[in-house]
Amino acid sequence: MNRGTQTPGRPDLDRLVPEYVKAFQPYTPSKPDDVLCRMIGCSRLYRLNNNENPLGPPAAARAVIGSYPPPRAAIYPSGDAYHLRCRLAERFGLHPDQFLVGNGANEAIAFVIKAFCQEGDNIVTADRTFAVYEWVAAFSGFTAHLVPLKDFAFDDEAMLARIDERTKILFVCNPNNPTGSYWTEQQLRRFLDRVAGRQIVVVDEAYGEFVEQSDFPDGMRLLGDYPNLVIFRTFSKMYGLAGLRIGYLAGDRAVVDVIRRTCVVYSVNGLAQEAAVAALSDEEHITATRELIRAAKASLLPVLDQLGLTYVNGEGNFLMVRLPFNDALAYRRLLSHGVMIRSMAGFRFPNWIRISLALPEAMQALAEALAAVINHES
Incomplete structure (x- = not known):
């Protein structure tokens, strides 16, 4: 916009904003659970996208x-x-x-x-x-x-x-x-x-x-x-x-x-x-959480093997899985089953997803949703 025609009182953002801020893309968080549940028509949402501890605080x-x-x-x-x-x-x-x-x-x-x-x-x-x-x-x-x-x-x-x-x-x-x-x-x-x-x-x-x-x-x-x-x-x-x-x-x-x-x-x-x-005083919480993560991995890895999916099984309370199609599409289709995962395109891992390890109920829901999504694609 020509400065001579700048609307009175309206900031000249082109001049005020540094170039490195103009080039930066803002992070867009997911909507709250209640909003997402209404959008997709489900009563329960399993958040497996943020690596949260399913046991909650100590x-x-x-x-x-x-x-x-x-x-x-x-x-x-x-x-x-x-x-x-x-x-x-x-x-x-x-x-x-x-x-x-x-x-x-x-x-x-x-x-x-x-x-x-x-x-x-x-x-x-x-x-x-x-x-x-x-x-x-x-x-x-x-x-x-x-x-x-x-x-x-x-x-x-x-x-x-x-x-x-x-x-x-x-x-x-x-x-x-x-x-x-x-x-x-x-x-x-x-x-x-x-x-x-x-x-x-x-x-x-x-x-x-x-x-x-x-x-x-x-x-x-x-x-x-x-x-x-x-x-x-x-x-x-x-x-x-x-x-x-x-x-x-x-x-x-x-x-x-x-x-x-x-x-x-x-x-x-x-x-x-x-x-x-x-x-910091609750060591039992660490022990219980580690046991939960081990059990979640033990239940999920055979499912991934059966589906023929490549994965990275490292440390932490998450797994990274490669899908045979776009990770953004996978996010939407898994969400329709009430399961949220993290799309990895933002991490520069296109077609990969990250899955937070959680309670047996959530792992079962994920296994069923993954099977449905993979079978649909094939």
């Missing part, structure tokens, strides 16, 4: 949530999640100031990028991993160098080769979402040794509590050896608090002090903080 966290006094909603929470940071420090043998709590791990990602990147800087991560690393960099005006996966896993050598003089942060999702691959402790240490402190290395362990392999690294134990290492964890997955939006990062005190300068005070609500403190 019993101790449920008690906190159920007894939360309504008057407390009028009071601002701890601005720095003091009690939760103290509890995390106790659990991992670190100092409370080594932790930073955010409104979900997504906010922690933004904190780190804003803390270290300035105009002209870049981050390095994989091309087919949790997309928020790339998204936050892009809508903040920074470049994301994306390295192809190798055998469905992060390629450490290719990531190192992609570093340049403006690289500030390397993001590694371990285990990776959506493939479930992971770096062993030996591989992670070798990578950190070669980075040698020149960049910040973020290891996202959102699904770490699901891994039972002995060679999987516990990032918290590596912080003393690598001051440039930052670990992400969340209460959304294993601890079933996705609806309360709470995650955290840990690192060297000097590094975390820098990141803290970019934080939004009071972004984590009081109920989330108290529920998270309680959740």
